[in-house]
Amino acid sequence: EADIYQTPRYLVIGTGKKITLECSQTMGHDKMYWYQQDPGMELHLIHYSYGVNSTEKGDLSSESTVSRIRTEHFPLTLESARPSHTSQYLCASRLGLNEQFFGPGTRLTVL
Amino acid sequence: AQKVTQAQTEISVVEKEDVTLDCVYETRDTTYYLFWYKQPPSGELVFLIRRNSFDEQNEISGRYSWNFQKSTSSFNFTITASQVVDSAVYFCALTKSYNTDKLIFGTGTRLQVFP
DSSP states (O other), rough: OEEEEOOEEEEOOTTOEEEEEEESSOOOOOOEEEEEOTTTTOOOEEEEEESSSSSOOOOOOSSSSEEOSSSTBBBEEEEOOOOGGEEEEEEEEOOTSOOOOOOEEEEEOOO | OOOOEOOHHHEETTTTEEEEOOOOOOOOOOOOEEEEEEEEETTOOOEEEEETTTTTOEEEEEEEEEEEEEEGGGEEEEEOOOOOGGEEEEEEEEESSTTTTOEEEEOOOOEEEEE
């Protein structure tokens, strides 16, 4: 069983608020990822990291930003949330060439 | 371009029925990897299987089995004697090579198993 955690699990906020979605893993995995899952269920990669101080943008353009100061921690920040950001956000991690393990997700609603 | 198609949006079965989830992929690469993930109502994606393009052997794990056919670019997933706990969304995914970080997901198939 993967040890990857996301908080909060659910978040409802108003437009214009700054939010940070937390993702932590205790497995020592070097690679971490953020996916956005729209209501139609499709998943899109928005950010990834190969290790500390490494961040890259994924296939889907996103207004969010990420940081990787510690191996185990990969937070995602939205400076000014909008209703279009309403979605489920899934964090994943991977060690070397192994498969990706996913966290439980954060369901974000922006009013 | 790479693409994964899961044509079945939703499938409903009664417990103990067998069910097959279809996955068709497109890629021009000779080396690639295919995956199946399960997403239960709790939200996380659970890894089920990984298969590389050079290994066309079918695999069986308990009630789960996978049929990989390069000739038809398909990687189908069968659940035998389905159970209510199998109710979830199932995703098929493709990656260009094992070292790439880009998983290309299909749109998922929602399976509902009724008692």
